[in-house]
Amino acid sequence: MLRTIFRTALLAGSLLNLATAQSTTATTTTTSAASTATACNNSPALCNRAYNNITQLGAHDSPFVRDASTSYSISGNQYYNTTVQLSAGVRLLTAQVHNTNTSAPATGEWHVCHSSCQLLDAGRLRTWLGEIKTWLDGNPSEVVTLLLVNSDSASAASLAAEFDAAAIVPYAYVPPSLSTAPTVWPTLASLIANNTRLLAFVADLPPAAAAAPYLMNEFTFIFENAYDNTSPANFSCAASRPTSYANNAGAALSAGLMPLQNHFLYATEAFGIEVPDTAALNNTNAPSGAVGNLGDAAKACSGAYGRAPTFLLVDFFNVGPAIATVDALNGVARAVGRSGAGTSAAQAPVSSSAGASASASASASGGGSARGWERMAWTGALIATVAAAIA
Numbered sequence: 001m002l003r004t005i006f007r008t009a010l011l012a013g014s015l016l017n018l019a020t021a022q023s024t025t026a027t028t029t030t031t032s033a034a035s036t037a038t039a040c041n042n043s044p045a046l047c048n049r050a051y052n053n054i055t056q057l058g059a060h061d062s063p064f065v066r067d068a069s070t071s072y073s074i075s076g077n078q079y080y081n082t083t084v085q086l087s088a089g090v091r092l093l094t095a096q097v098h099n100t101n102t103s104a105p106a107t108g109e110w111h112v113c114h115s116s117c118q119l120l121d122a123g124r125l126r127t128w129l130g131e132i133k134t135w136l137d138g139n140p141s142e143v144v145t146l147l148l149v150n151s152d153s154a155s156a157a158s159l160a161a162e163f164d165a166a167a168i169v170p171y172a173y174v175p176p177s178l179s180t181a182p183t184v185w186p187t188l189a190s191l192i193a194n195n196t197r198l199l200a201f202v203a204d205l206p207p208a209a210a211a212a213p214y215l216m217n218e219f220t221f222i223f224e225n226a227y228d229n230t231s232p233a234n235f236s237c238a239a240s241r242p243t244s245y246a247n248n249a250g251a252a253l254s255a256g257l258m259p260l261q262n263h264f265l266y267a268t269e270a271f272g273i274e275v276p277d278t279a280a281l282n283n284t285n286a287p288s289g290a291v292g293n294l295g296d297a298a299k300a301c302s303g304a305y306g307r308a309p310t311f312l313l314v315d316f317f318n319v320g321p322a323i324a325t326v327d328a329l330n331g332v333a334r335a336v337g338r339s340g341a342g343t344s345a346a347q348a349p350v351s352s353s354a355g356a357s358a359s360a361s362a363s364a365s366g367g368g369s370a371r372g373w374e375r376m377a378w379t380g381a382l383i384a385t386v387a388a389a390i391a
């Protein structure tokens with residue numbers, strides 16, 4: 001694969017006029033509010049299940065939203081923001097953390113940005129954590145998982161400063177060990193009883209208990225299948241990361257790692273640019289259907305692992321709806337307490353060709369580092385792109 005370096009210069013003013021939104025039908029789905037108080041993660045049946053023995057819906061790139069707030073940036077992977085995601089049943093949030101000054105991180109700020117802060121800057125990490133904290137405040141029987149992609153190698157102390165600033169630390173669960181996955185995780189009910197309802201993973205972060213005993217290195221606790229798929233036929237249940245367990249999901253499971261199933265597709269455009277494949281989305285997130293649908297893929301991985309995946313990670317979570325597959329795996333027939341996004345596939349125009357001329361993507365995924373450089377769209381404002389390809 002080519003490693004491509006893009007130098008981008010942002011020109012003032014958004015010329016990507018994608019803002020002519022179609023109807024933004026954010027209808028209320030669900031629920032009978034009655035038994036909400038006794039529900040854990042939207043169901044009474046989940047309270048006594050261990051944290052690792054339920055399936056949780058993940059919003060890939062949660063803060064990178066394709067809505068009016070980003071002028072419908074095609075760098076957005078979700079149609080609805082983090083608060084709406086949580087209220088609709090999402091329980092895993094992923095985001096990339098970048099420094100606003102990569103040449104001198106000490107002078108910069110830690111932001112949630114997609115690929116680079118010049119491309120799509122969703123604001124300070126502490127602000128986003130504050131949004132999650134507010135939601136936890138208002139939803140006292142819900143357990144939320146965070147997975148931060150540590151793109152610019154923030155230290156545990158730097159990340160902890162963001163958690164502190166958001167006043168979210170009291171919610172953070174501290175595992176018995178940062179260097180070994182536990183054999184038994186607490187139940188949702190016990191996490192809720194202790195009010196330690198935030199589980200925070202970072203990829204990658206060496207164990208750094210002194211700075212932040214609640215920051216768990218993702219690949220000590222979780223393994224993933226491959227995430228960089230461009231064809232519905234490419235989804236695989238084989239373990240991909242950490243590399244120590246590549247193609248050996250059995251060993252990862254034996255070591256107590258929880259399965260995270262990536263299930264989102266990229267479409268390749270001109271110049272090898274990759275953007276979320278919204279044309280395939282209806283099927284990709286559906287509980288059944290053609291090759292590559294979420295329901296069948298989750299069944300396949302459940303079979304391969306001998307247990308359901310702990311996390312299903314999707315783009316545009318409301319489409320499908322993806323939560324239907326999660327509910328099926330959890331045996332939850334009537335979820336309670338959900339509200340928010342409807343299942344509309346397109347809150348905004350999804351014509352990727354409209355953005356292609358003004359966008360480019362770095363597919364600098366390359367070797368070592370965790371998920372730091374995913375393939376992504378480069379857009380937002382008009383971006384002048386100078387690409388230099390290195391073999």
Ligand SMILES: *[C@@H]1O[C@H](CO)[C@@H](O)[C@H](O)[C@H]1NC(C)=O
Pocket residue numbers: 049050053
């Ligand atoms: C996971 O939960 C299911 C459903 O309650 C239960 O049958 C199974 O024994 C549990 N497995 C573990 C390893 O806790």
Ligand SMILES: *[C@@H]1O[C@H](CO)[C@@H](O)[C@H](O)[C@H]1NC(C)=O
Pocket residue numbers: 081082083084131
């Ligand atoms: C999230 O989106 C909803 C619906 O569009 C909006 O009302 C709310 O203000 C947003 N919240 C944040 C924190 O941006």
Ligand SMILES: *[C@@H]1O[C@H](CO)[C@@H](O)[C@H](O)[C@H]1NC(C)=O
Pocket residue numbers: 100101103104107
């Ligand atoms: C990054 O930090 C360096 C060194 O302090 C400074 O010269 C430069 O202007 C900063 N760049 C940005 C974008 O803040």
Ligand SMILES: *[C@@H]1O[C@H](CO)[C@@H](O)[C@H](O)[C@H]1NC(C)=O
Pocket residue numbers: 186187190191194196
């Ligand atoms: C809850 O808190 C008690 C007392 O600190 C502790 O013994 C127990 O392990 C905690 N449970 C969980 C799930 O963290």
Ligand SMILES: *[C@@H]1O[C@H](CO)[C@@H](O)[C@H](O)[C@H]1NC(C)=O
Pocket residue numbers: 231233234
């Ligand atoms: C992905 O799917 C395409 C189309 O089916 C196929 O040509 C390609 O070999 C697959 N790639 C991988 C890595 O499986």
Ligand SMILES: *[C@@H]1O[C@H](CO)[C@@H](O)[C@H](O)[C@H]1NC(C)=O
Pocket residue numbers: 278279280281282345
């Ligand atoms: C997805 O399904 C919805 C509802 O059936 C439909 O309105 C929309 O056009 C579909 N989108 C695509 C890209 O097929």
